[in-house]
Amino acid sequence: SINSRADWDNMIDKALRDADRFVALVALLPEEKLWSDMADPKYGSYYNNIQGIIEHTHYHLGQIALIKKIIRSP
Numbered sequence: 001s002i003n004s005r006a007d008w009d010n011m012i013d014k015a016l017r018d019a020d021r022f023v024a025l026v027a028l029l030p031e032e033k034l035w036s037d038m039a040d041p042k043y044g045s046y047y048n049n050i051q052g053i054i055e056h057t058h059y060h061l062g063q064i065a066l067i068k069k070i071i072r073s074p
Helices: 005-028 046-072
Strands: none
Touching: none
16 A cells, blocks of 8 residues: 555556566567467467557556546646
């Protein structure tokens, strides 16, 4: 839970660290691996899953932007 500005700042810092780690791990993935299926083919390719993570993150960023707009409106 977020109960203070410090809690908020810590959450932001963790999110940015996690994003940096995600990018670093994706960069290590050989390109041919991107197009192969994950451990179980029903989950699709690594590329589709990585793209899904990115799209899902953008969805949540949009939610945050809308909430901020609502909060700041008179």
